[in-house]
Amino acid sequence: MSDNIRFTTVRHLIKKLLKSNKLINSRNVKPFPKEEARWLSHYKFRKENVSINDDGSVPGGIAQLICSTIDFSFIRSIAAVAYSIFGGPCYDPVSLFLLDLFRCLEKSPSVKDFCRVLHDPFRGQIFRRLAGISLDCVPCEATFSNFRNRLGESLYQEIFHALLSIAEETGLVSFNMLATDGTLFPSAARYHGCHCFQDSCASISVDNIIQKIRDRVLYRIEDPSRLIPGKESWVSIECPCPNFPEDVKRPKIKMLSFTLEHASNELSAVDTNNLRFFRVEEQLTKLGIVLRFPQSNVHAISLSSLLGETSNTFRFRCPKLPHDRTARIGVRRKPSNPDKIEKIFGYNAVICTSIGPQWGLELPVACITIAGNAEEGKQVIPLHQQILKFHGAKTLLHLLDAKYDELPNYEYARKNGAVALISYNTRNENITHDALIERGYDRNGWPYVPYCHLPTRPNGFDSAAQRVSFSCFKQCVKSNLPAHLELYRNCPHRSRLSGYSTHVSIAQHPRLILEIPRGTERFRQLFALRSAAERTNSSLKEDFPILRKPPVRSLRRAAVVAQLGVITLLVDRIAGFFIDRIIKERKFKASGDEKWADQLSPPDIPAFLRPFVKFAC
Structure with missing residues (x-):
């Protein structure tokens, strides 16, 4: 931990972070499997002087400031396990990661729009230079998608905690006080009305459907009053899903529909095959009728001949099965009307936020993504174990709302010498x-x-x-x-x-x-700090629209987007902190006004916070 943080220039900031950069890169020394000659890009850390205007703007943007102060070369070693010595040329993983980070920092609405910027000779010049790519080798949307899927949540998590270690070594973050909260975000897949689905719903087996359809067709043609040409009839079965509640009546699932229609002068090959396949050719040909199937969810038919009789098995996909089978329905308060609730089909990003009263910083320190209906209250222990794994830091205070009012959370906090303030x-x-x-x-x-x-x-x-x-x-x-x-x-x-x-x-x-x-003034004052977690979640949807409506359709990809979101928020808040201090330091030197010195000095820690602020200044 540093004793004081007073950066007057960006050059001083670079010197302060240089030790942390070397430390993090010394911990990640695994060589990248492909030789440099097979790289399509090559990132190199360059220490550059960055000027900051009086209005807080940075020539070249936040990306210029970040890349001039943090050496991202360690990402190449972390990502090495996801690459092989075989295969064709590849992009430097640091380049792709930085471009994706720049896209989030620039609040680009989509990867497609950011790729247009990268292809622009002038607008994309700064991003290409910082990431180490050339204009004739700009990656496409699929490259970014494959890169995120290749690394997965675990490697993005390692990258996030490596960046967090830099902030920890610089003295900007501690893990003494943590506030945890989850935020629901939607899947790109549409919800079709069933919340009990599972993987087996993608291929449901039904036997002897041919005979059932044949019987229904023969029943129709027996009585002219029942024969209505063009009327669509559905073949349905009772839902066989084992996840369905026993006390609820099982719904009918539509498998396929058929119609009986007047035949034209010449039958098509499809009509002829339908008549023969369902063994109604003789009966329907006399009446000049054909059998057609306007809608079907069947994707496979198995036929076998046993003891001279033909058995058949139809396999179909449940029409209520969404394309994203890992997403689930979660419930939250409606932002426009807190008195009402709304359902979100998607995921829940549970984020742990560090509260730093010394510098007024609220930084994300851990993130786990779960399905929308998963038990959020059971994620506190995995989040804290994640912090212990990467930082070995001790927590003194946990601030949680009523979702986390579970006995194991209290026991875990007390066992580790922490106080858990949870809304009852x-x-x-x-x-x-x-x-x-x-x-x-x-x-x-x-x-x-x-x-x-x-x-x-x-x-x-x-x-x-x-x-x-x-x-x-x-x-x-x-x-x-x-x-x-x-x-x-x-x-x-x-x-x-x-x-x-x-x-x-x-x-x-x-x-x-x-x-x-509970109910004491000190409890109220401490618990009020929990709003830091809500501000973190809000920033990932309002300040940076990363989790507003991400184009993801699986838990694996949703988890990567959430990790990318907390990485973006971490570097943006740290950069904003230094920009603010540099401007105030500049104004103090120019005017000599003591109010700027007061704002630069660490604030007095209130008495109710002192037991939980280990490094208060």
Whole structure:
């Protein structure tokens, strides 16, 4: 950790990050399998002087500032496991990664639009130079798509934590206080109304359909009143999916439709084959009718001859099966009307945000992508284990909303010496006043005085005994109600200094009783910091439209997009932090006004935060 951060020029910034760059590159030394002669591009780190205008703009854009201060060569070593010595020429993985990062930083609406910029001799010049590609070798959309799929979530995750390590070594991020929240984003596939689908729904087997269709055709032609030419009839079966709830009636799935129509003078080969295949040629030819199939979900037919009889199996794809089988329905509050909920068919990016009160920075430090309906509350432990794996850092405070009110989360935090402040989820508890009086404690876990049923107040936490002390502090004396004064006169606890006192251990109510009791002013102040996670999620949809409507149709690709989003947000916020400090430092030197010096100095840490800010200045 650095003791102070006062960068006056970009050159000073480069010197400060140089040590971190060397450290990260020294940890990633695996050689790239293909020799340089077979590369279509070649990234090289160049230390360049970058000027920053007084309005905060950077000539060449944020991309110029980032590439002049961070050496991205380590990406080549991380991506080496995804490449082989065999095969044709390939792009330098650093080049493709940087171009994709530039696209996100420039808020380009799509890869297609950014490729147009890269092909432009003037607009794309700065991006091509920084990434190390030439104008006659610009990658196409498919190249970016294949690159993201080749690396996958795990390698993008390694790249993200390598960049985060640079910020950690520079003193910009710590893992003492973490706020976690998830954000739903849609899949590019359309939802067709079924939430119980699985992979087997892509090929459902049905036996002896030929005989069933033949019987229905013969039934139609037996009675002229039932024979309506052109009327479409569907062949359906009951949903066989094992995931379907037992207490719900199974719906019918449409397999194919058929019609009986008047035949033309000459039958086509398709009409003739249909009559023969379903063994109704003799019956329908006499009536001048043909059998046709206007709609069908069948993709395979298996025929076999057993003991002289022909058996058949039709395989079809359920029409309610979406093209993206890894996406699921998630529910969230409607942004335009929080009183209503909306369903999102897609994924959930659960992001952990570091809160740095020393510098006012809120940086993403971990990300996991799950299906939209997956249990978000169970992702806290994997997120923290991800941080331990790459950084080995200890967390002192977790800030979480009611989705994460799960007993394993409390146990994990306490086992690792952290405090978990989680909004309590009442679930199906009866929280009426009479029910609370009967059980003996209120919604926050504060006990009631048995004599007068007035709520007690927290009176300190005993870390050795892992219990919270509560006292009534003789509230009845301060009350203006005559009934309370009458209770005080006869109170058996009036002789004690704090009145009625009791203790409640965490073991009694491990979810309800916290080290910092719910309902206290300190809990409210600390829990208010959780909004940092919401700002992170909002930035990935509003500031950078990365997770607004990404063109992805699988969990693998959705996870890569989420990792790319947190990488973009990380480098953008760090760059913005340094730009802001450089401008303020410049104004202080020019004017000598102490207000700029005050803004450059680390703020005073409030008392309620000091136990959780290890490196406060």
